[in-house]
Amino acid sequence: MTIRLRSHHLLCLLAYVGKGYGPAFTANYDVIAERLGRGEEILIVSGPDDICAPLLGEPESHCLQESVVERDRLAARDVGELLARPIRAGLRLDLDAATLTAMRRAFATGLTRNACLGCEWVELCSVVAAGGYQDTRVQRPDPSKQS
Template sequence: MYKLRGHHLFCLLGYRGMGYSKEYVENMTRLHQTLRDYPKTLIQIVKGPDQLCEKYPNSGKYHCQDDNIYKRDALILEKMGIKIGQILSWKDIELCIRKFVVPSDIQIVCETCSWRSYGVCEEGIQETHEGKGLRKLK
């Protein structure tokens, strides 16, 4: 079982193999591929830093404890109807996305995210609506 915070549920949809450091990318890629290949993998929703934050580079301000990140987590979980502590399969998380989220929600809930301008998270939500699941990384 993996432990993830709210906004990382959206980050995984938009993940294309880019990240903050080599170690972060390797960790994110491993999780992304696991969820893509085994969508019944269980995820426990946590408040605050999770298993992806563990590999965030130690270079200045620790982004994972920022108040704006906590707000983003809360907005995304509220939008999806998911609570802290809940355990769901990745497949069930994708169902929540199809039911409660539209691609344009990224513009609001992820307004301050530096990755938003790439458009990949909106694409990921659209592909989830189309039943494609997580994108195969190149």
């Protein structure tokens, strides 16, 4: 299967520790984190994605706001520069252990944090990154360290 993600969720998944907008949101995100950990492919989409799904029934869902679209634009630019390829709708991406490590390193040093400005979760993500991504839900085993 394929996991549909909007661009700024490429950053959010780096520091996800099981907290979110409510029980339905976190339960859904936990399933997505597990699927990412198993190596399911990511499909970049424009607009609401699989993570947004539980929030779309809410009146004035933040997933549809212009500020979130701007976060997508900034994240696509920064992650694209990091991975040396354009991040745009239709791109298929494998989040292998090396890519996840590179993305977390860039996030922790601030290289890919432009999209985070104004996000209500910025403090939590900063603490998670500063703590070495302890207890994050998206994990990929490093094949070079397995016997």
